[in-house]
Amino acid sequence: MTERLYYDDSYTHSFTATITETLTHDGHTAVVLERTYFYPTGGGQPHDTGTIGGVRVLDVFTRPEDKAVVHVLDGEAAGEVSCEIDWARRFDHMQQHTGQHILTQAFVQTAGTSTVGFHLSENSVTIDLDAEALTPEQIATAESLANQIVYKDRRVTTRLIDPEAAEGVRMRRVPEALATNGLRVVEVEDFDSTACGGTHVARTGQIGAIKVVGLERYKGGQRIEFRCGWRALHDYDLRIGVTGQLTSALTCGLVDLPAAVERLQNTNRDRERTIKTLQERLIEYEAVDLLANAQERDGARWIIAAFDDRDAAALRWLAGRLVQEPGVIVLLGIGGEKTHVICARSAELTQDMNAMLQTALAPFGGRGGGKPAQAQGGGEGASRDQVQAALEAAAG
Numbered sequence: 001m002t003e004r005l006y007y008d009d010s011y012t013h014s015f016t017a018t019i020t021e022t023l024t025h026d027g028h029t030a031v032v033l034e035r036t037y038f039y040p041t042g043g044g045q046p047h048d049t050g051t052i053g054g055v056r057v058l059d060v061f062t063r064p065e066d067k068a069v070v071h072v073l074d075g076e077a078a079g080e081v082s083c084e085i086d087w088a089r090r091f092d093h094m095q096q097h098t099g100q101h102i103l104t105q106a107f108v109q110t111a112g113t114s115t116v117g118f119h120l121s122e123n124s125v126t127i128d129l130d131a132e133a134l135t136p137e138q139i140a141t142a143e144s145l146a147n148q149i150v151y152k153d154r155r156v157t158t159r160l161i162d163p164e165a166a167e168g169v170r171m172r173r174v175p176e177a178l179a180t181n182g183l184r185v186v187e188v189e190d191f192d193s194t195a196c197g198g199t200h201v202a203r204t205g206q207i208g209a210i211k212v213v214g215l216e217r218y219k220g221g222q223r224i225e226f227r228c229g230w231r232a233l234h235d236y237d238l239r240i241g242v243t244g245q246l247t248s249a250l251t252c253g254l255v256d257l258p259a260a261v262e263r264l265q266n267t268n269r270d271r272e273r274t275i276k277t278l279q280e281r282l283i284e285y286e287a288v289d290l291l292a293n294a295q296e297r298d299g300a301r302w303i304i305a306a307f308d309d310r311d312a313a314a315l316r317w318l319a320g321r322l323v324q325e326p327g328v329i330v331l332l333g334i335g336g337e338k339t340h341v342i343c344a345r346s347a348e349l350t351q352d353m354n355a356m357l358q359t360a361l362a363p364f365g366g367r368g369g370g371k372p373a374q375a376q377g378g379g380e381g382a383s384r385d386q387v388q389a390a391l392e393a394a395a396g
């Protein structure tokens with residue numbers, strides 16, 4: 001069994017050790033050290049990275065059979081090696097992990113809810129609480145207590161106890177990564193005792209701020225997303241960047257942003273209403289013009305027109321307006337990156353608009369359909385003139 005030095009000292013990140021076993025894991029060389037400070041994935045905390053003998057460490061895990069710590073390498077290493085742990089990553093894990101112990105206990109004391117899950121990754125830190133619902137006030141109260149414990153700069157210590165004497169120690173689950181002869185208990189002075197095999201800061205002041213940033217329902221409970229220390233600061237940077245862009249774009253202060261956005265939404269709604277009214281009036285003028293220039297044939301007025309600056313909805317609207325008049329057949333189209341065609345007739349006529357649509361779309365490999373009185377569809381891109389020619393051919 002590898003001696004796990006990080007149990008007693010989570011701050012050493014530069015050391016030398018002897019390789020006692022070399023193996024292959026997923027096509028990579030992997031080594032077991034006589035003793036290691038590298039943390040293997042477990043207990044919700046990701047493994048450390050860094051170098052062993054100058055070679056990058058890709059993964060660190062506990063071998064289930066003998067609890068040996070296996071370091072997967074991006075190359076070869078042998079003998080006595082100098083080892084370097086990526087300290088920024090490790091310290092970040094220590095901040096998040098110790099912060100989690102405190103936040104979990106804060107929710108126990110202020111909301112009477114237990115933590116049933118913990119997840120820590122590069123982009124996210126969450127705890128899952130067995131609460132059906134939590135109010136913003138409950139979250140604020142727990143968060144406030146957690147930060148009070150941070151500012152009191154309490155000591156964080158670990159000790160081994162007899163598993164039989166574990167009564168009174170909070171245990172989320174039996175820590176699977178825990179390879180010791182006793183139960184390892186992590187204590188936040190006068191606040192929390194938890195069985196845990198992870199790496200923690202020595203004093204709560206080193207956690208920095210503990211900030212809840214999100215809440216969502218999860219598997220019948222509540223998932224709390226939070227950030228500690230540097231992560232909280234980086235999250236703050238991100239939010240300042242985003243809100244700064246918004247306050248500058250809307251020329252207002254931070255607290256005025258919601259009102260400014262609401263004003264913008266109201267203005268937008270008013271304008272949409274105005275545009276709709278204007279479009280209706282415009283279509284009325286256009287319809288009168290198109291009807292005046294319709295071709296009389298077979299007892300009907302034919303209107304055949306292709307455009308290149310319309311959308312399909314506006315075209316449908318125009319066609320609908322035109323066939324309100326008696327004895328009208330309309331074949332309208334749009335050219336451009338995609339073609340669109342609509343064929344419609346007044347209700348009392350008998351021509352099959354579906355058949356006309358198929359003929360009009362044929363040159364563009366198009367698809368579409370509808371009813372005998374009105375059909376529409378689209379096809380590959382074509383110019384306005386090509387669409388006009390196809391519509392005239394379909395009209396026969």
Ligand SMILES: [Zn+2]
Binds near residue numbers: 097101186196197198
């Ligand atoms: Zn822990």
